[in-house]
Amino acid sequence: MPDEQVRSAIANWGPRFTSQGVDPGDFARVTSRLENWADWLDAWCANGDMHASLAREAEGFGRGRTAGESWVRAALSYHFAKFVWMLDETRHRAAADRAVAAMANAHRLLDPAAERLEIQGISCAVVNARWIKPVDPRIADWARTHPVVVTVEDNVGAGGFGGAVLETLAPLGLAGRVRTVALPDRFLPQGKASDILSENGLDAAGVAKAVYEAVKGKVPAKPTDS
Secondary structure, eight states, X not given: OOOHHHHHHHHHHHHHHHHTTOOHHHHHHHHHTOOOGGGHHHHHHHHHHHHHHHHHHHHHTTOHHHHHHHHHHHHHHHXXXXXXXXXXXXXXXXXXXXXXXXXXXXXXXXXXXXXXHHHTTOXXXXXXXXXXXXXXTTHHXXXXXXXXXXXXXXXXXXXXXXXXXXXXXXXXXXXXXXXXXXXXXXXXXXXXXXXHHHHTTXXXXXXXXXXXXXXXXXXXXXXXXX
């Protein structure tokens, strides 16, 4: 029978885990086998190792998106492995390091712009907005805890996702934190989608530049040969 701390974790943290992206099946499978709080970290790290193995396998077959999503699941497992588990500082730190490494792999495959920013010392939280409206109500909480909110969409800005986020945050006095990155509201020349996005700052380099400038100001100009 699970001890008191395990029972409390299952009862109180389930909604938090799933709201942050942990698969409900993972939560049920991992916690159903736990009896001792001392085993919490190892059980969740083992779940993270499983997803990391699946990620490497998928990447080996060239399935980058599947691999990236598996790395996200691995990162979440490692993160929640050490979540308020402080029985062994060394193991806690090791789980945290594995979470960071797994998320770096996820960024590499799913969001190269975030990876570019991490290299430049800017840590980003990436939110995958699956729909435009209604705007996820959690956006207000996220905006309050971040100095800058950058929306990115391969659509014109007017009437798009960025506008919806601005409408949501304006009554809360948070609209000043929002920067929108979108296509210009005009006819665009025909061409490959990747070329059009790149020309309008919507490739990885362009998005990283927009976020960098929103946080730190203009990117320094490259020196020219004299």
